[in-house]
Amino acid sequence: MRNIKDIRFDIDKVDEKLIKLLEKRFDLSKEVSLYKKENNKPIFDKERENEILKNLEKENKKYGPYFREIYKTIMEQSKNLQKKCERYGLLGKKLGHSFSKIIHEKIGNYTYEYFEKDEDELSDFFQKRDFKAINVTIPYKNDVIKYLDVISDKAEKIGAVNTIVNIEGKLYGYNTDYEGFLYNLKKHKIDINGKKVLILGKGATSNTVKVVLEDLGAKKIVRLSRRFKPFFKDVSNYIDYQIIINTTPVGMFPNNEKKLSDINIDDFKNLEAFVDCIYNPFMTNLSIDSKIKGITFATGLDMLIAQGVRAAEYFLGKKIDDKKICQIRSSIFKEQMNIALIGMPGSGKTSIANILSKKLDREFIDIDCEFEKKYGNIEDFFKRYGEDEFRIKESEILKEYGKKVGLVIACGGGVIKKEINYYYLKQNSFIVNIKRDLDKLAIEGRPLSLEKRIEDLYKERKDLYEKFEDVSVENIDINDCSDEIIRIFYENISY
Ligand SMILES: Nc1ncnc2c1ncn2[C@@H]1O[C@H](COP(=O)(O)OP(=O)(O)O)[C@@H](O)[C@H]1O
Ligand SMILES: O=C(O)C1=C[C@@H](OP(=O)(O)O)[C@@H](O)[C@H](O)C1
Ligand SMILES: [Mg+2]
Structure with a gap:
C-alpha cells in the first residue's frame, strides 16, 4: 500500500x-x-x-x-x-445619475449595463438586438415602440415602454412604471377612488400616472404645466384637490433647491397625500413640506425600486416577492442616507461624527471645518462680520453638502437657526440630536457660548433642535453614543 x-x-x-x-x-x-x-x-x-x-x-x-x-x-x-453572459441593461441618453444598476444587481445574478445612445443610434441598436432584456428611460420610452414586435395593453394605453424582453429574437414591450407607481400608492395606503387629484407636470411620467389614477377610479384628474393650459399659476382653481402628485423634474439633483413657485402645500385645505416621482434627493421640498404638516407622503424611491423589480420579473420570467422591494430600499438607505448630527455647541457632534465615519466607513464632513477652510477661524469671523454673515455662509456650505449621499455630517450648533437649513439637511439625511448635560458642554472657541449663559442659549434653541431631529441621543460616552446612533439608524431605515 x-x-x-x-x-x-x-x-x-x-x-x-x-x-x-x-x-x-x-x-x-x-x-x-x-x-x-x-x-x-x-x-x-x-x-x-x-x-x-x-x-x-x-x-x-x-x-x-x-x-x-x-x-x-x-x-x-x-x-x-452563459446566462450571466446575456446582456441586461438600461437604454437612455444620459445615464450618469441612474440608480438602476444598483437596484438590478441587488435583484438578480446578472450584470446590468448602461446603453447610452443618441437618437440616430437607436435603429442600429434594435437591429442588432444584442441583449436579453433592457429597461428604457427618458427620452426613449415612446421612440422604442416602433421597434417592438409585441406591446402590452398597458404600455399601449400609456404610450410608453420601459421594459423590453428579447425572446428568441422577438421584442416584447411592457410598462412597469405603471406597476411601480401603483405599488407606491398601495404601500402608503393612498386611496385614489373618488378623489380629486392634481398632477404637477405634463411630461412622459404624467401619462403613466394618469392611467394608473384612471384605473383606480379617481373622480377628477387635472394636470398643471408650464407650457400648456391649465398652467401652474392657475393652481388657485384646484386648491380643493385632495391628492397632489409631482411628475416634474423640478428639485431633482443637482438642482435640489429649485421649487415650483406657484405650488404651496399650505394652500390645499383638503390635502390628504402628496406623492413624488423624484428619488434623488430622497426627499424634495414638497415632500418635506408634507412631512412638516403631517400629511401622508410618498417619495419616488419606492416607485423606482418597484418598477425595477417588476421589470426583473419579465427579465427572468419569474415572480419576485414585494419583500425584495423593501430589502433593496433598506440597503440603499443604509449605504446612501447621510447621518447628520445636530445639538448644542460642545455637545460632542464633531467627536461622535468622527467615530461614526470610521465605524461605518463613510466620508466625514464637519460643516465648521468646511467653513474655516473657506473663511478662516470662526471666532475671528464672528468678531469681524457678526453672526448673521456667519449664518449665510454656513447655509451655503450646507446647501452643497446636503445634496450628497453616504456622508456623516457634523453640523455647527447653530444650524437650526435658519429654517432653510432643515430642507438642506432633511433631503438626504437622518438627523440625530446629540444631547449632553449643559454643565459638561465645551465652550472654548465658540463665540456664542462664551458670550451668554449656556442655559439661556439652550432655552432659545431647545424647540428648534426638536423640530429638526429625527431622534435624539444622550451623549455620556462618545463610543456608546455612536453605537446607539448606528443601532437606531438601521432600525429606522428598515421599513
Ligand atoms: N461623552 C464625552 N465625554 C468626554 N468628553 C466629551 C464627550 N463628548 C464630547 N466630549 C468633549 O467635548 C468637547 C467638544 O466636543 P465636540 O465633538 O467638538 O462637540 P461639538 O462638535 O458638538 O461642538 C471635545 O473636547 C470632546 O472631546
Ligand atoms: O452653536 C453655535 O451657534 C455655533 C456652534 C459652533 O459649532 P459647534 O456646535 O460644533 O461647537 C460653530 O458653528 C459656531 O461657533 C457657532
Ligand atoms: Mg463641532
Whole structure:
C-alpha cells in the first residue's frame, strides 16, 4: 500500500490538470453562448445535454453513473455562466445619475449595463438586438415602440415602454412604471377612488400616472404645466384637490433647491397625500413640506425600486416577492442616507461624527471645518462680520453638502437657526440630536457660548433642535453614543 502523502500528491496533480481542463471547457461554453446570441438560439439545448450524458455512461463502464452526476453539475454551472453572459441593461441618453444598476444587481445574478445612445443610434441598436432584456428611460420610452414586435395593453394605453424582453429574437414591450407607481400608492395606503387629484407636470411620467389614477377610479384628474393650459399659476382653481402628485423634474439633483413657485402645500385645505416621482434627493421640498404638516407622503424611491423589480420579473420570467422591494430600499438607505448630527455647541457632534465615519466607513464632513477652510477661524469671523454673515455662509456650505449621499455630517450648533437649513439637511439625511448635560458642554472657541449663559442659549434653541431631529441621543460616552446612533439608524431605515 502506498502512503497517503504520495497518493494525495498524485491527486493534487490530477486536480491541477482537471481544473485547467474545466477552465477551458467554461471558456468554450462562453463561446457557444456568444454564437447562440448572434444566431438567436436558446441557451438550453436539452437534446445535446442528454446525448452527452448517455455517451458518458456508455463509454465509462466503471464510473459511468458517477460521471453522469458530475457532468450534470458541470452543465448546470455552464448554463449559469452563459446566462450571466446575456446582456441586461438600461437604454437612455444620459445615464450618469441612474440608480438602476444598483437596484438590478441587488435583484438578480446578472450584470446590468448602461446603453447610452443618441437618437440616430437607436435603429442600429434594435437591429442588432444584442441583449436579453433592457429597461428604457427618458427620452426613449415612446421612440422604442416602433421597434417592438409585441406591446402590452398597458404600455399601449400609456404610450410608453420601459421594459423590453428579447425572446428568441422577438421584442416584447411592457410598462412597469405603471406597476411601480401603483405599488407606491398601495404601500402608503393612498386611496385614489373618488378623489380629486392634481398632477404637477405634463411630461412622459404624467401619462403613466394618469392611467394608473384612471384605473383606480379617481373622480377628477387635472394636470398643471408650464407650457400648456391649465398652467401652474392657475393652481388657485384646484386648491380643493385632495391628492397632489409631482411628475416634474423640478428639485431633482443637482438642482435640489429649485421649487415650483406657484405650488404651496399650505394652500390645499383638503390635502390628504402628496406623492413624488423624484428619488434623488430622497426627499424634495414638497415632500418635506408634507412631512412638516403631517400629511401622508410618498417619495419616488419606492416607485423606482418597484418598477425595477417588476421589470426583473419579465427579465427572468419569474415572480419576485414585494419583500425584495423593501430589502433593496433598506440597503440603499443604509449605504446612501447621510447621518447628520445636530445639538448644542460642545455637545460632542464633531467627536461622535468622527467615530461614526470610521465605524461605518463613510466620508466625514464637519460643516465648521468646511467653513474655516473657506473663511478662516470662526471666532475671528464672528468678531469681524457678526453672526448673521456667519449664518449665510454656513447655509451655503450646507446647501452643497446636503445634496450628497453616504456622508456623516457634523453640523455647527447653530444650524437650526435658519429654517432653510432643515430642507438642506432633511433631503438626504437622518438627523440625530446629540444631547449632553449643559454643565459638561465645551465652550472654548465658540463665540456664542462664551458670550451668554449656556442655559439661556439652550432655552432659545431647545424647540428648534426638536423640530429638526429625527431622534435624539444622550451623549455620556462618545463610543456608546455612536453605537446607539448606528443601532437606531438601521432600525429606522428598515421599513
Ligand atoms: N461623552 C464625552 N465625554 C468626554 N468628553 C466629551 C464627550 N463628548 C464630547 N466630549 C468633549 O467635548 C468637547 C467638544 O466636543 P465636540 O465633538 O467638538 O462637540 P461639538 O462638535 O458638538 O461642538 C471635545 O473636547 C470632546 O472631546
Ligand atoms: O452653536 C453655535 O451657534 C455655533 C456652534 C459652533 O459649532 P459647534 O456646535 O460644533 O461647537 C460653530 O458653528 C459656531 O461657533 C457657532
Ligand atoms: Mg463641532
